[in-house]
Amino acid sequence: MLFSLALVASSFAVARVASAMAVSGATGPATPNYWFSFGDSYSTTGFSPSGTLPAPGNPLGNPAYPGNTGAGGSNWVDVCTTVYNASLLLTWNYAYSGATVDAALVAPYYPTTLSLKDQVGEFLAGVAAPWTPADALFSVWIGINDLGYSYYWTNGSRSTFADVLLDAEFGLVEKLMLASPASNQTLLRIVTDEFNKKLAEKVDAFEVEHPDFVQSSVYFWDAHAVFTDILDDLPKYGFDADPTAYGGANDFWG
Numbered sequence: 482m483l484f485s486l487a488l489v490a491s492s493f494a495v496a497r498v499a500s501a502m503a504v505s506g507a508t509g510p511a512t513p514n515y516w517f518s519f520g521d522s523y524s525t526t527g528f529s530p531s532g533t534l535p536a537p538g539n540p541l542g543n544p545a546y547p548g549n550t551g552a553g554g555s556n557w558v559d560v561c562t563t564v565y566n567a568s569l570l571l572t573w574n575y576a577y578s579g580a581t582v583d584a585a586l587v588a589p590y591y592p593t594t595l596s597l598k599d600q601v602g603e604f605l606a607g608v609a610a611p612w613t614p615a616d617a618l619f620s621v622w623i624g625i626n627d628l629g630y631s632y633y634w635t636n637g638s639r640s641t642f643a644d645v646l647l648d649a650e651f652g653l654v655e656k657l658m659l660a661s662p663a664s665n666q667t668l669l670r671i672v673t674d675e676f677n678k679k680l681a682e683k684v685d686a687f688e689v690e691h692p693d694f695v696q697s698s699v700y701f702w703d704a705h706a707v708f709t710d711i712l713d714d715l716p717k718y719g720f721d722a723d724p725t726a727y728g729g730a731n732d733f734w735g
């Protein structure tokens with residue numbers, strides 16, 4: 482009964498399944514895949530991001546396997562990390578017993594419980610792992626406590642409150658996605674393009690606003706466009722091909 486309620490009440494959002502995860506180790510040292518798990522007692526292993534961190538040979542970090550689980554033995558996070566790991570998998574399991582999505586929406590039983598919002602905050606505070614969207618899996622198993630502690634409320638509409646909870650959950654999932662280095666690049670590109678467009682408009686407007694500067698001209702040189710043109714085809718301009726290389730004799734940078 483409890484378990485079926487857990488399934489009904491839980492939502493499971495997964496983003497960016499590592500393509501590499503399905504591929505077993507080829508030659509050379511294995512590069513890790515990363516799993517960032519969030520949730521409640523169904524998933525917790527008692528991990529703390531300020532303790533021993535996951536590493537090859539100790540893929541869940543702290544505490545010692547199977548950790549402090551709701552089941553009193555190994556749980557699905559333990560098993561997926563150490564048994565169904567077709568390739569090297571390191572798991573940061575932020576899940577916390579008793580967690581709700583956000584304590585401001587549904588208070589947990591213990592005020593010290595880390596909500597999904599708190600767990601995402603821990604993740605965003607920094608992960609000492611060189612993960613990328615291509616090698617990371619995010620999972621969220623949450624909802625049982627939110628409903629368990631609120632299903633009997635008679636104030637307000639249940640349907641509206643379900644939307645409130647889900648909006649809060651997916652707002653947090655969005656934060657996780659935005660944390661990826663790839664989305665930083667996309668965002669930086671959008672911000673740069675808009676800034677450069679406004680800069681060009683500003684230069685034009687400046688000339689129009691100052692017919693008094695008859696002896697002067699304002700020039701706009703688009704360094705971004707020129708750099709992009711060169712970086713897109715470095716060998717054509719006599720540089721080595723890697724656009725991220727720095728400091729070498731034929732590198733574009735430094």
Ligand SMILES: *[C@@H]1O[C@H](CO)[C@@H](O)[C@H](O)[C@H]1NC(C)=O
Pocket residue numbers: 506538539540562563564566567568569570
């Ligand atoms: C899977 O995890 C176990 C336990 O940490 C480890 O011994 C094994 O080498 C891992 N498998 C791969 C392919 O990394």
Ligand SMILES: *[C@@H]1O[C@H](CO)[C@@H](O)[C@H](O)[C@H]1NC(C)=O
Pocket residue numbers: 586634636637
């Ligand atoms: C309904 O009551 C609960 C418990 O007192 C409270 O936390 C919640 O904010 C209330 N919801 C609304 C919509 O007033």
Ligand SMILES: *[C@@H]1O[C@H](CO)[C@@H](O)[C@H](O)[C@H]1NC(C)=O
Pocket residue numbers: 659660661662665
């Ligand atoms: C990426 O964006 C996040 C905010 O979403 C920010 O905290 C982080 O510092 C950024 N990383 C880099 C390398 O700029």
